[in-house]
Amino acid sequence: MNVSQSTKVFGPFRNAQQSYAQFSPRSVSRSSSINLLKYIRTPTRFSFKRNHGPRVLSRNKQEVRCMAKNVDATGTVSEAELNILDALRTIIDPDFGMDIVSCGFVKNLEADMDTGAVSFSLELTTPACPIKEVFETQARENVEALPWVKDLKLTMTAQASRAPGADSMPGGLAGVRHVIAVSSCKGGVGKSTVSVNLAYTLAMMGAKVGIFDADVYGPSLPTMISPEEKVLMMDPETKMITPVDFEGVKAVSFGYAGQGSAIMRGPMVSGVIQQMLTTTQWGDLDYLILDMPPGTGDIQLTLCQTVPISAAVVVTTPQKLAFIDVAKGIQMFAKLRVPCVSVVENMSYFEVDGTKHYPFGTGSGKQVQEEFGVPFLLQMPITPELSAAGDGGRPLVIQDPTGDVARRYSELGAQVVMEVAKLKRALANAVVYDQTRKVLVVRPPDKNGEVIYLHPASVRRNDRSAASVDEWTGEQILKPSDVAEDIEPMAIQTVGNYAVQISWPDGHNQVATFDLFSELERVVPPKSGEWATLDTKIGEGDGESNAQRILNMINGEEA
Numbered sequence: 253m254n255v256s257q258s259t260k261v262f263g264p265f266r267n268a269q270q271s272y273a274q275f276s277p278r279s280v281s282r283s284s285s286i287n288l289l290k291y292i293r294t295p296t297r298f299s300f301k302r303n304h305g306p307r308v309l310s311r312n313k314q315e316v317r318c319m320a321k322n323v324d325a326t327g328t329v330s331e332a333e334l335n336i337l338d339a340l341r342t343i344i345d346p347d348f349g350m351d352i353v354s355c356g357f358v359k360n361l362e363a364d365m366d367t368g369a370v371s372f373s374l375e376l377t378t379p380a381c382p383i384k385e386v387f388e389t390q391a392r393e394n395v396e397a398l399p400w401v402k403d404l405k406l407t408m409t410a411q412a413s414r415a416p417g418a419d420s421m422p423g424g425l426a427g428v429r430h431v432i433a434v435s436s437c438k439g440g441v442g443k444s445t446v447s448v449n450l451a452y453t454l455a456m457m458g459a460k461v462g463i464f465d466a467d468v469y470g471p472s473l474p475t476m477i478s479p480e481e482k483v484l485m486m487d488p489e490t491k492m493i494t495p496v497d498f499e500g501v502k503a504v505s506f507g508y509a510g511q512g513s514a515i516m517r518g519p520m521v522s523g524v525i526q527q528m529l530t531t532t533q534w535g536d537l538d539y540l541i542l543d544m545p546p547g548t549g550d551i552q553l554t555l556c557q558t559v560p561i562s563a564a565v566v567v568t569t570p571q572k573l574a575f576i577d578v579a580k581g582i583q584m585f586a587k588l589r590v591p592c593v594s595v596v597e598n599m600s601y602f603e604v605d606g607t608k609h610y611p612f613g614t615g616s617g618k619q620v621q622e623e624f625g626v627p628f629l630l631q632m633p634i635t636p637e638l639s640a641a642g643d644g645g646r647p648l649v650i651q652d653p654t655g656d657v658a659r660r661y662s663e664l665g666a667q668v669v670m671e672v673a674k675l676k677r678a679l680a681n682a683v684v685y686d687q688t689r690k691v692l693v694v695r696p697p698d699k700n701g702e703v704i705y706l707h708p709a710s711v712r713r714n715d716r717s718a719a720s721v722d723e724w725t726g727e728q729i730l731k732p733s734d735v736a737e738d739i740e741p742m743a744i745q746t747v748g749n750y751a752v753q754i755s756w757p758d759g760h761n762q763v764a765t766f767d768l769f770s771e772l773e774r775v776v777p778p779k780s781g782e783w784a785t786l787d788t789k790i791g792e793g794d795g796e797s798n799a800q801r802i803l804n805m806i807n808g809e810e811a
Contacts, residue, residue: 332363332400336370339394343387352387359409368402370395377673378538379410379458382666410458423530424492428462428537430562430672433555433590435544437581438574442598442632443567444472445642446664447543449649449657450565453665455501456653459538462495462502464529466555467545468521471507478645484508492533499650504532522554529558539668552581556588562672563593565664566626568616570600575616582624593627593671594664595620600631608633628667630660682766683752685741689783691775692741696766705775705783709739711754714772715762 340358341351352358352374361372374387381387388408395404425431434450436443444465451463465473474482479498486493495502506524534540542561545551555561564585568578582592597617601608611634621629632638638657641648649658684693685708692711694704712735715721720730735758743755751765777783 330363332365332370333361335365335398335400336361336363336372336395339398340391342394343390346383352391357387365400368400369405370401370403371405371407373407373409376408376410378669379460381410382457382662382669384408384410424533425530425540425559427535428540428559430538431540431542431559432668432672433542433544433561433564433585434567435552435564435581435585436567436578437546437584438568438577439470439546441567441569441574442596443546444476444543445638446565446567446596446598447541448473448476448642449638449647449661450664450668451501451539451541452499452647452649453658453661454539454541454669455499456649457662457665457669459669460536461500461539461541462504462534462537463541463543464532465503465505465507465543466525466529466551467543468506468524468551469545471505472543473503473505474507476642476645476647477501477503479503482508487533490533491531493528493531495532495534502534502537504528522551525551526554526558529555552584556585556590561585561588561590563668563675564590565594565596565668566592566620567596567598568620569598570610570612570614570616572613572616575619578616578620579624582620582626586624591671591675592624593675594630594667595626595628596630596632596664598632599634602634627671628664630664630667632657632660683744683754683769685744687740690738690740694766694769696770704769705777706769706772707775708741709735709737710772711764711769712739712756712760712762714768715760715764716768717762719760 337353337358341353343352345352345355345357357374357376359373359375363370363372374384374391376384376387388406391406392404395401395406432450434443434447444467447463447465451461455461463473465471477498479496481496484493484496484504493504495504496508497503506528509528542555542559544555564582566578566582568574585592595617599612600614600617601610603609617629617631620626635648635657637652638648641651648655649661652658682695685691686693689705690708692706692708694706696702696704713730713732715730720728722729739756739758741754742757745753751763754762754764756762
């Protein structure tokens, strides 16, 4: 889109009349008013359409495992293909703890012993996979070691998985697979520096990345990057905002709206942020970095409730005061079921002649990691070049991609990619219907690997939506006799980090939380342990998430 085809965004908001309450009636009073679209001369109402279409149920273990293309009429894999799959099963994904065949990475396998020709692709879960070269090397070595293999064609691809709830992303976010929040809850700790350098690190790892500067009062992005076109534009036909682009990363900030930082009340700010985030045409993105403003108030809650956030990165400094504020932010994410996957401790130390000096003390980042169970801690030293690069409009990871700072951010990027992949896999298999046993197999992500077996009819009869329970009296509208004893779900899809949506043959789409599953009467498995054997490794998670541990801690304190 060129300038002549678009409408430039320009200010100010003071004449806006449209009530923000139409966009978020639960968050603000109806007296608050703001209209981002009036700000760009083309006001219009919009609505968010959610796609709740049915999904195909997960295939059984062997169907998922076998990705061979040419099977015979009986559905049996050829001997050549079995040889290849067996060779590839020795390659273990260190994050899932499973071999790459069981993970479903092997696709389009073709093998012929007579000619010695083999071809297949390894389809990873993200183009930013930090160990894709390792997988490729090991796969080549293992397959070429087979005595009959003469010609190997291996293709490395990536089909980025979508986060739970991503299918119902509002507005222009429909193509975004994962939203990563970078938060500090305290200003001046280098959160925006982490956000920008993390975004460009993920981009250099091969991902499609965008960054949203959610700080309307003090936007940092216009200082930290230098795109050629520094003004947001709107397509006059679609009414969608086109983000600016710098070095292949899409960026949106209120600072690009033409009037710098804002002077307005909180509810109005929430409306501006929500509209800018959802009416931007982000396109196809693997990761959208959300540079959160400091605090845990209405603005932060609006952001968390507008989009399903896959994970959070917490930024702090060594001081005790920083830890106190950061702890509040982690607790906020925990209550919203958003897992924190990393802590970044900025300004940890500086080094002179091989000796580290700690001018701001030590221990804040480590304390956050230990108390809240965050899996990764990155300690960033005081680096003048990092600050200078931010002030100069070109992130240091781009200026010096082989330097120490870039190496540290590469570690952070790899950790974010791996943790998000693990969380996604655990949630994607959290609820599965087993047609053989006629039970719903539930693995609540926050229950330390516990497996719950439920009768489908019991789940359907305990629907708590307005269609089944009178909202005013609490009286049960749906009667047990209304639900057939042999009812089976048609499709199951995750909703955020807390529930699944089940499509039933009677046309009802039931949103069932993991808390509800834990309360229902369970099907008792046979004492022989046969069921546990069937469930081994299928959808295995990593145990209790740090979000649940923090919630348990909070609930214990309140009690």
